[in-house]
Amino acid sequence: MTDGATGPVGLKVSTPDEPPADVSTTAEKGILGRSPGQLAWLRLKRDRTAWFSGGALLFFALVAIAAPLIERVYGKGPLDRFSDKLDGNGNPLGYLGGVSSEHWLGVQPRLGRDILIQIVYGMRTSLLVALTAALLTIMLGVVIGIVAGYLGGKVDAVLSWLTDLTLAFPFYIFCFAFVPIAVAQRYGPTDQEASWFRPVLLIVVFVLFNWTYSARLVRGQVLTLREREFVEAARASGAGLGHVLFRQLLPNLWAPILVTFSLNVPALITAEAALSFLGIGILEPTPDLGRLIADSVNYVRDDPAFTLTGGFTLFALVLAFNLFGDSLRDALDPKSDR
Template sequence: MSIEATEAKNESDLATSESSKSSKIPNNGKSPRDAEDLVTEEHFWQSLFKGIYRDKKALVGLVMVFLFILIALLAPWIVPHDPYAVDMEKVLIAPNSTYVIGTDFLGRDILSRIIYGARISLVIGLVPTLISLAIGTFLGMVSGYFGGKIDYLIMRLADVCMAFPSLLLAMVVMYTLGASLFNIFIALSIVNWGSTSRIVRAQTLSIKEKEFVEAARSIGVGKFKILWRHIFPNCIPSLIVLFTLSVPEAIMSEASLSFLGVGAQPPTPSWGLMISRGKEFLFSSPWVAITPGVAIFLVVIAFNFIGDGLRDALDPYTKH
């Protein structure tokens, strides 16, 4: 066989081999490695939802949170009365068919104020928690990956924030900035990032020694790209659990600040403020203070149920 014929045969075999490899790649244009990552991601979310579905408490908590969110969104259309309308002729009316939970010391419908208060509690529970998680996650990853003086500085700042009781530190911030809902966002975001940064730092220290991170570093991948593409996705399970357990803590902190008079201000229908203003009538008209307390209890226990279910679903040591 001539040299030209041999080269032609080799080129034909190479083309056939390439076409057979390309036929094995999925139609969406992703490589087998991408397809494997997609399967892993889908398996993660499937395992997560199955874990919640099997845990009855987590499922009940999820339904309760969904109902509270639905009530908060539909508040203007479902309230039976104006939550801000003052009527001194209807002061402290006991629960009846017209006022299901009764009225307060200014004649305002308590049920309507609780429905509107769900908006404030859920927003203050979600927004500061997301902000503190974002700050704590970024600083924790930077601290764990770079180490050295950066690690020392960030961890000492976290130690300062965690050295004070969170409610006391939030009160100091509120007294400094003034009592308003916006300042509550700032206060709760400042006081809660330290614990998140420590958790993320510990995971970053473990993940950065893994083979896939070493491989990415060896081929010249940038440090911040490694943090975003390789380390952050492996911290997501812990962050999800931490989020569901931090939301009720933020709601309780807002209620405590409002109860102490440095949170939401009248006539804002905050649950904590309603308890604070209604404690004077605890023995004569107990529904004024007890009903917003029950609302806080239900929201907090619902998020705790979800957090416990997610922790059990994502913990490899508790999986059956």
């Protein structure tokens, strides 16, 4: 027995008026393809390290942004001195460097400044310099790398030679020679430096030296992409150089660029702190983590909490960026098992 909807063995047969069972089932389940960005986001959401480090970075960013508000609520500024909290030798009164309900992390020896507000504003300075330098570095490196990789030939040779020449310069030796000369060119022996001059100078130095890594990475990626079908199609349709570089190639480079940026920021934070520690970075009266650690070295025996506080803050900030950068790299890697 058969009818319009049942076959010879009692199996249901699709009629022209109803869709096939597999199509309707797929539509009901809403199974859709996911983009690489969506897949990376799913991997990132499953990574506990990414959640922990990302939360820590969000906390540090909020503290740095809200530094003026914290100062107002806390009631102490980065330049305020509390000499009554120091003894005759300039050491903080009380335990753990003068920790109390008024000064949550104690006071700075000899200067009597509140350490907590110094750390808050010092973190603000470090993040501002590092993030600005990292952003400009990525922009410059991407432009140089994408042009060198796509055009090739003499352009690639010249830009590669420039990259090798920049990498050959010893960074810290150059800073020791260049920064004092740049300061002397703008300010006289008795002039007071503007508070913005050193941060801007450090950003310029970082950009001049750190674009090479992103440029090499982008160049290598472009060399593999420039012969792909979508690039050939864009050239065949009459697209200009700018359209091919920044509308066709650049969208396919966002993953390595993002990872490079996330890993470049902690390196720049460390470099900025190192230059300030050595005395050629951020100077008084601008708060800075590197200089705070340098000031604490003289009090390691008498006030070890002072050294540990600044050092731990810098360590936690750099570690959070590195962990999040590693998690981001794993999430954007299509061959990652995580």
